[in-house]
Amino acid sequence: MDITKGTAMEMRERIINKEISARELVKAHMDRIEEMEGKINAFITVTKEEAFKKADLIDAKIKNGEDLGALAGIPIGIKDNIITEGIRTSCGSKMLENFIPPYEATVVDKINKEDGIILGKTNMDEFAMGSSTETSYFGTTKNPLDLERVPGGSSGGSAAAVKSNEVALSLGSDTGGSVRQPASFCGVVGIKPSYGLVSRYGLVSLANSFDQIGVMGRNVKDAALMLQVIVGHDAKDSTSTDMERINYLDDLNEDIRDMKIAVPKEFFEIDMDNRVRENVEKAIKVFEELGGKVEEISLPNSKYGLPTYYILSTAEISSNMSRFDGIRYGYRAKEYNSLDELYMNSRSEAFGKEVKRRIMVGTYALSRDHTEDYYKKALKVRTLIKNELDEAFKKYDIILSPTSPHLPFKIGERINDPVNMYKADCFTILANLAGICALSIPCGYIEGLPVGLQIMGDRYKEIDILKAAYAFELATGGVNNAL
Amino acid sequence: MVSKEDVKYIAELCKLKFSEEELEEFTAEFCRIIGFVELLKEVDTEGVEATYHVSPKIQPLREDKVEPSLSREKVLQNAPEEQYGYFKLPRIMD
C-alpha cells in the first residue's frame, strides 16, 4: 500500500509502532512531490534537506525510546505567508522572492516541537490576495482533481498538496475564506479557527482583524490533530486568546443528536450553481437523519457582508502593505532618482496587479474624504453582522451553508473579473467578520468536482463544528471518504 | 464621480505608479466601491458602535523586561544594500 495515501493519524501510528521510519515516510512523500509538482505546482519551496534531517532526528528519538510529539513524523506543508526561520518566505510575491526570515512563526515552532516534519512552503495567491492561486508570482497551482481548474485560494497550494498526497497535513491562512474555499475546491477538510485561537505571530498580515491560520487534512480527525497542536495563547500576539485548552481529539464523537442546526434562508437566495445547492440540501438532510434539529433562520444583515468585508479588508491591506518599501528587505528597483521613485518603482515592479488593486481601494477607503462614510460606516455594519451571528449562536450550535456558490472554475476563467471573484466569498467572509469558527468538508462530487459544505460555529466552539463534521463524514462514506 | 486626479492622488499616497490606462481602470474600480458604499448607506447604524476587535478578551500588557535582540548580521540579512552596519539608500538624500 502507498503510505502517502493514508491519514496523518495512521502515519503517526506506524512510525510509533516502528512499521516505518520517519526517513522512509519523508522519502515516500518526496518521491510523490517529485512526481506531482510538475503537474500541480503546489510548492514554492521544497525543503528536502531540512526534512530529511528532521526525519533522522525523529528516528533517533524512536531508537532511544524518547517520547514523541503529537505530529511525530507527519509530513506537513506550510503556506508561504507563514514565517519560517532560515527558509525563504515569499508570500507568493516577487517582492519577497529572496526573503529569508531571521525568526520563526509561533505555529511553526509548535509543529517542530511536536515532531512534525515540514516538507516545504506551499503556493498561494500573492500576499493571499485572491481565490484561485492564480495571482502567485511563482505560477498557478492546479487542482489535482482536474488540472485545468484552479485549486481555489488563496491557500491553493496547501489544499492541492494535501489532496495529491504530497503532504498529509498543511497550514493555510483564512482572511475571508482562504482555507475553506480551496479545501472545498480540492475536496479536503479545512478549518478556520475562531479569531484569536491560534497565534498570528509570524503570519504575514493580510487584514489583521480577520486573519487566522487554519489547517487542512484529508479527514476531520487529521485536521483536528493539527488544530490541537497550533492553538493556544501566545504572549507575542496580544490578540491571541488565553483560555482553557479543549482536547479536540479526545472530545470528538459522532453523536449529534439534538444538535441545534440553523440554515439561513438568505444563503439560498444567492446566485449559485444549482448542483451545488442540491448537494448541500442533501447534506442538510443527512444532519436531520443523524438526529440534528434543523431550522431555517434569517440573517438579514448577511447581505451586507461583502461590501463590509471589501472595505475593511482592503483598508487594512493598504496599511499592511506599506512596509514593503524596498529599504530593509524585499525587492528594490534598480532605477530611481529620488526617494519617491525608489518607493514607487520598487512597489510597482514587485507587486502584482491584484495586490496593487487592493492597496489602491483600501487607500481610497481610508483617505481623508472617505474614511467617515466608507471605513467607519463599514466598522459599524460589521458590528451589526457580528451581533446577528452572536444572537443566532445563542439558539443554535452550528450554521450550515455551501462553502462556495460555485464548483472549481477553469484557470484563467475569472482572473479578469475581480468582482465576481470577490462575490464567491459571500458564504465564507461572515465567519471572518464575526471572528467565529468555520470549516469546510466535502459533501459530494459533481462530474468529479467536489462540493464543500460549510459548518460555522460560535466563537471558540471548534468542538461543535468538529463533531458535526465528524458525524457527517462517518455517515457519508467514512473517514477515508476524502482520501 | 471619481476623477482621474482622485486616482492619481490615491496612487501618490500609497506610492504606486500606473500607466494612464491603468489609472482609467481604477476610476471604474473606485466607482464600484462607491456602489458598495451606497448599499451600506441603507443600513441604519445610528447609535451602533464600531467593531474594533471581535474578541472580547483583554490581554495583559507586556512586562518591561529586556529580551535578546537579533544579531546585526541577522538584522541586515535581507538588506538590499548595507554599509558600516547601516541599511543603505544610495544617492538619496531626503
Added chain:
Amino acid sequence: MRYKTMIGLEIHVELMTKTKIFCGCPNDFGGDVNTHCCPVCLGLPGALPVLNKSAVEYAIKAGLAFNSQIATRTRMDRKNYFYPDLVKGYQISQDEIPLCSGGYVEIEKEDGPKKIRLMRIHIEEDTGKSIHTEEADTLLDYNRGGVPLIEIVTYPDMNTPEEARLFLEKLRATLKYIEVSDCKMEEGSLRCDININVIDTQTNTRTNITELKNLNSFKAAVKAMEYEEKRHIALLEAGKNTEGETRRWDEVKNETIVMREKGGVADYRYAPDFDIAPIVIEEEWIDEIRNSLPELPHDKKERFIREYGLPEYDAGVLTQSKELADFYEETNKYAKDPKQVSNWIMGDVLRRLKDEELEIEDLKFGPKDLAHLLELINSGKISNNIGKKVLREMFETGGKPEKIVKERGLIQISDEGELESIVKKVLSENQQSIIDYKNGKDRALGYLIGQVMKATKGKANPQLVNKMVREMIEE
C-alpha cells in the same frame, strides 16, 4: 497691546523604560548601530507588537502630574505615511482616544501664575535615525525605532516666547521629577515643535500658523519664536500674511528658514491597529500610580515655604528641578540657617552654573561641602568674602573647604596683637584719609579698612579691623 501672539506646542518625550514600546529590545541611548533591533521593531512581515506596561504607566504618571483625565479604555492607531526612518510605513500612535486628555501646566510668571492647558497626551513609537554621507547616501540605524514616546499637545495658550520657555522648563522639571524621562534635548529625548501666529487685535486679522521644527535647545526655541513673532508682525503691518509653512531655526544665520512649503493637509489615513488588543486601564491601577507619584514641584515649593520659612521666590527657584531641590534639602541637613543656604545656592552657586551652562548635577562638590563652608563662615574662621573665594575653588577643583582654607592659609586673623602693626602701618601711610574722616567723610573709614584687608589678603576679621581703626584714629 495691538498684536497678540499665540503659541501652541507639541512635545515628544522619550520614556525611560527598560525596553521599547512593543518589543523586548533595550531602550538605551547609543549602542552599536542596528544592534537593538528585532523582528518587531524592524517591522518584519509577520511580527506583532505587544504593548509595554511601563510605557503605559509612565504616560499615565505624566497625565496625572499634569492633571489630565486618564482614559479607562483606549487603543492604538496607525498613522500611515512613508519615510525611511519608519519601518512599517505607519507609526503606531493614538488618534481618537488619547491615553490622557485635558490637564494643564501652571507657569510662574512675574505677575503671577498662569495655566497653560493641555489638549492631550498620547503614547506612540519613535522612529529610527538616518544619517547622510558625503557621497549623498542615506544610512539607516533602527536602534531608536520603537522607543516609547509620549506626545504632549497644548492649546495655543502661550502669548510670549518667555511664557513658552517657562512652560517648557516646568514641563521638563515635572517629567524629571516623576522620573519618566531624562528630557535631554541634546540627545533628542525631548523634542519640541512650535505652532505660532499673531493676531492684530484692532483689525482682527491673524497670520497663518507657522510650524517650527528641529529646535535643539530651549534657547533656540525662544530665539526662533522671537524671530517669528517679529516676522509675523512685520507682515501684518505691511498688510501681508504668512504662508502656512514649516520652518526651522538656523543657529548660524540666526533666522528661521523654510523647511517645507505648506502643501495640502497631510492625509495620514488613521485607522485602528488591530494587532494590539484593546487597552483597558483599571481605576485601581490609576490610583496605584497616583499614590506612587513623588512630590511635584508645586507641592514641594509650598513645603519649602512652610518647612524652611523661605520667601516664595526662593522656594520657587529652588524647586525648579528635583536635583536642585534635593541639593538644597541635603545641604540643610548639615547647615543651621535655611535662608543662608538658600542665599548661597541662589546666589553664587546658580550664577556660576548659569554662566557655565551647567546643571546642579555637574557640580564637583556636594551639599555636605557647601554646608561645611557655611559653617566655617558662621564660626568666624573665615570671612564671608573669603568664603566666596573658597567656593570658587570648590567649583574648580571640587576640594573640601576645610582643606582649601588650611592649604591657602585663609583662616581669619582675629588676634589684635597680630593686626596692630598692620593697622598702624596703614594709618601712618594714609594721613590724608584720617583728616578726611575727622572732617566727617565717612567713606575715608571704609577706605582705610579696605587697605588693612588688602594688606592681610582679606584674612583679617573685618569687624575687628573696623573697631581697631576707629580706636586708633581717636587716639
